[in-house]
Amino acid sequence: MAGLGIDLPTFVAQLVSFLILMGVLIFVGYRPIRKMLDERANKIKEGMAQAEATREEYVRVRVVVEEEIDKARREAQATVAEASRLGGKLKDEAKREARKEAQVIIDRARKEMEQERERAIDNLRKEFVDTAILVAGKVISETLDAEKHHRLIEKALEESVAFKKN
Amino acid sequence: MTDKKKRKEKKRYFGCTLSVLVILGIVFLALAVISFIGGNVGALILGKDAIPILAVHQPHPELPAETPFPGLPITNTMITAWIGIVVVIALFVAGTRKMKFIPSGIQNFVEVVYEVAANFIEEVAGKEYGRKFFAVCTTIFLFVLANAWINLIPGVETIKMNGMPLFRNPNTDINVPLMLAMVSFCYVEFWGFKAKGFKYITKFFDFGPLFQGLRQLFKGRLKIGLSGLGMGAIAVFTGILELLSEFIRIISFTFRLFGNMTAGGMLTLVIIFLIPWVVPVIFYGLEAFLGFIQAMIFGALTLCFLAMAVKQAEEEPA
Incomplete structure (x- = not known):
């Protein structure tokens, strides 16, 4: 053993050196590095958690926004449909009113036309009677007096009107 | 262009x-x-x-460490070990003095060293024990590595004082590998006892199956008793082997490091003596690699024995 150089004081001195190295390294090396690595790992973990929370919040907000958009779209569609329905209704009413007014106008015009026609017919009848009397008087002034003549023409005219109506 | x-x-x-x-x-x-x-x-x-x-002088390697200062019990390996220790501490102090959240320079380097070692240790021993074993295993690695690489600095083993080298690789002084082996052994046994308690001793002195066999014999169950005696004898023998292997581990640890480092140092000196220029560079590279491997082996084996000691305790039912 002595040939190899085993020597207790040297052994103890080297042991002390080693223990000093380990002690110093624990305090000035390992612990500060461990602390820094743990801090860094925690910070990264926190960052990851924050990113995850932000992502979840984004997803949640997106769902809410999409729901709101859907709701707004549905409301808009309903409003458009209502407006369209109301528009149609108004249009129909306007049409109906216009038709009604037109009918009134037509009726009124027809009535006026009828009155005008009757008036014309009366006038024509009167003129015809007068003319007929005049002509007949001239032709047969000798055989019939004026009153008989007038009655005859009246009768003829009534027959002709009745004939026309039939 | x-x-x-x-x-x-x-x-x-x-x-x-x-x-x-x-x-x-x-x-x-x-x-x-x-x-x-x-x-x-x-x-x-x-x-x-x-x-x-x-004309390089013929090397005359001495196995025991020399004391270059007459009257002072300071060996050349002690001086070199102290230099190595100072270098390692200085490196870590420089790396951790003004630590920044985003590392750079020496801080980056020491953090890489720490992380690689920590990951390796935690992979073998688990996270809980890994942190407890870290200091001893990593310090053994760094100490052996510093001792081995300091030997590659020109002047070590060639600068003489009173006819003796002033600096010498501490790993070639048997006291250093022996000291490291003892540290490793004591630390493993300490953790064995800490993890398992006094039952840890039954790993080496397991008389349980033997006594059980004897009890069966006394009860008249000859076949079971004899079988138990056989198993008991095997358990006792295994225990003795375990005990021997624990002590042999000290010797193997010591002489593996001592032998490899001494042989490497001698080989380099002989090559320098034979062909002083250019060729020794190859052996310097080899020595650098060998030093790293030996440091790794010492630290890793200590870690493995530690892991085995605590894992045996974990595996056995309470």
Whole structure:
């Protein structure tokens, strides 16, 4: 053993050196590095958690926004449909009113036309009677007096009107 | 592209152009040949004296550490170990003095060393024990590595004082490997007892099955008793082997490191003696690698024995 150089004081001195190295390294090396690595790992973990929370919040907000958009779209569609329905209704009413007014106008015009026609017919009848009397008087002034003549023409005219109506 | 740029983009090998590399190769080869012919080998072959600059003195390796200061019990291996310790501590102090959240420079380097070691240790021993074993295993690794690599600095083992080397690889002093082996052994046994309690001793003195066999014999169950006695004898024998292996581990730890480092150092000295220039560079590289491997083996084996001691305790039912 002595040939190899085993020597207790040297052994103890080297042991002390080693223990000093380990002690110093624990305090000035390992612990500060461990602390820094743990801090860094925690910070990264926190960052990851924050990113995850932000992502979840984004997803949640997106769902809410999409729901709101859907709701707004549905409301808009309903409003458009209502407006369209109301528009149609108004249009129909306007049409109906216009038709009604037109009918009134037509009726009124027809009535006026009828009155005008009757008036014309009366006038024509009167003129015809007068003319007929005049002509007949001239032709047969000798055989019939004026009153008989007038009655005859009246009768003829009534027959002709009745004939026309039939 | 201009010719100037083309010239600049010449292919490079190890940071040099091919022509520079060829010139360097020729120079190194010439130096090696000169060193071979002009050195001690050439002198022996040619029967002439070696060229004075190449006449390296024959190494006379001493196994025990020498005390270069007469009257002072300080060995050259102690001095070198202290230098190594100071270098390692200085490195860690420089790396942790002003730590920044985003590391750079030496802080980056020491953090990488720490992380690689911590990951390796935690992978073997688990996270809980990994942190407890870290300090001892990593310090053993760093101490052995510093001792081994400090030996590669020119001047170590060649600077003499009172005819003795002033600096010498501490791993070649048997007291250092023995001290590390004892530290490793004591730490493993300490953790064995801490994890398992006094029952840890039954790993070495397991008389339970033997007594059980005897009990069966006394009860008249001959077959079961004899079988139990056989098993008991095997358990006792295994325990003795375990105990022996624990102590043999000290010897194997000590002589593996001591032998490898001493042989490596001697080989380098002999090569320097034979061919002083160029060729020893190869052996320096080999020594650097060997030093790293030995440091790794010492630290990793300590870790494995520690893991085995605590894992045995974990596996056994309470």
